[in-house]
Amino acid sequence: MNLRKTTAAMGGVLATATVLTALAATPASAGTNGQQLKFHDRIGNTYSINVIGTNQSGDLADHCFATPNTDNYLSGWWWKGTVEIYGSADGSCGSNGGNDTFLIHVSVPESQSGSDWTTFSD
Template sequence: MTLRKKLAVLFCSALAVLGLPMLQGTAYAGGGNRQILLLDNANNAYSVLVVGSNQYGSRVSHCWNTPYFKNELSGWWWTGNVDVYSYPVGGCDGSDIVGESHVYISPNVSGDWYAVTNNPRVSTTATQQVEVYDNNHRINSIRIMGFNQDDIWVSQCWATPGWDTLAANWWWGGASVDAYASSTNCTGDYQRYGVTGGHGSVTALAIG
């Protein structure tokens, strides 16, 4: 168990011993506070524990069951450094975790949702479409390169006008994604990200 995980468990246990409720978030759009969209690329997270600061600046935690690929952890709003621990069973039960993500939700970026993948580096033999989430609203286009379903090396450029872009009907058996901030046609400087796949028809890449 990692040090952060131990601290998270101790935090929750202390609240229970003291009889203090965990502070639940309420609908609170804007102000740099965002809800989390958990993307289970590995298809092995049945619950997640989120630990971080809420919209009021309080250190809180909460557990959600996550039965789907896309899981909206709604009603709780987060900002700053946030830790997400994935469990192979419901109720965040036990000490074993199957993935963890540590993200920074900027108070200077607006929006309702922040995408988090529970395990963005999962090998697979399946071919999948790629869905990119631009958490900080900086990317204007992406180029995906890799082997397609016919084991042929191909690449394609997509403009990314919104937070969520699905590169539909292109199937990859592992690929790299170049993210361009300065153009809508994949020219200029870029940042490269690796995607090795997950399970199902779509694998997600959360940037930012």
């Protein structure tokens, strides 16, 4: 191999290594396939919520979350599209019947910059 071919081959390897290093060092952008939810209980009478909607995999999902605080981060679940949220005055997510305090529909973007959280309130 002559010097020109060797230098060109080494340049290609170095460029590939640089790109791979840059990709590995770049953090994933926030919320690129759904968002987590944050519930702000402005009235103070909601102690659990049930979220029903599409998850990050495109499957229908539902989950009951305890909401004991004014600001509740509903972490570990990723949603996108329109989700139904039932608020409940107890910790049952309405499974006891008759305890719903509200029903709202929240539009959750599939992607957004700056935060993984979509905030909603009662």
